[in-house]
Amino acid sequence: MATLPQVVSPDQWLESRLSLLAKEKEFAKLQSEIRVQRKSLPCVEVTKPYAFTSLTGKVSLSDLFDGKNQLIVYHFMFGPQSDAGCPHCSFLVDNLTGINPHLSHGRNANLVFVSRAPIDKIEAYQKRLGWDFKWYSVFEDDTFNKDYGVAFEEGAKEITYNYEQKDASKMPKDLPGVSVFVKGEEGKVYHTYSGYGEFNHGAETLLDCTPLGRGDGEPESWVRRNDEYGV
DSSP: OOOOOOOOOHHHHHHHHHHHHHHHHHHHHHHHHHHHHHHTOOOEEOOSOOEEEETTEEEETGGGGTTOSEEEEEEOOOOTTOSSOOHHHHHHHHHHTTOHHIIIIIHSEEEEEEESSOHHHHHHHHHHHTOOSOEEEOSSOTHHHHHTTSSOOTTOSEEEETTEEEEGGGSOSSOOEEEEEEEOGGGOEEEEEEEESOOOOHHHHHHTTSTTTTOSTTTTTTOOOTTOTTO
16 A cells, blocks of 8 residues: 555645645746757758668668658667667657657657667567567667767777766666657758657656656666566
């Protein structure tokens, strides 16, 4: 049974709720300002001929747009030596199930996932967890992941992750992130945004409204792959 918060009168509860509401409004205002600033970031033309492996063969970065003007790439933590993807990346994917039609038709954007694992491992893991989204491998050439800050040269002592210097010995070989691209005139591709670290999962947004919250630990210790709960 969950531990209850402090039990108070309705008037006391309302006083506490209004105090929190003031902070929530401040936070919402800041979020709105951040969204505006993020949209106004400049962009950089992508000139490298990045190659990705799909279930049907090699594709380019331009191909990943799938006819849309915007491309959202989630760098999914799944290394070549692993047999399963990161539980927390998997948790995010479960939260995004069914989102692509809304992105595609509503905002002219395509969401894809990219990992360093070979495509056969990616396919097996997708089938295991019941996913059907577009997921590409950079197993044969991980330059894309390195250039966008989620994979690093073997033997490096220091790396840059989330725009900060980190001790490579204390970091995993694969890290999560999101990179966003837009297609301009004549089919040229431009990089507009990359973000790293914690992302706002749909389930976590809901859990943040509950007394127990999203749980203790960093990252949340209760998260499992969707077929591992109760095991």
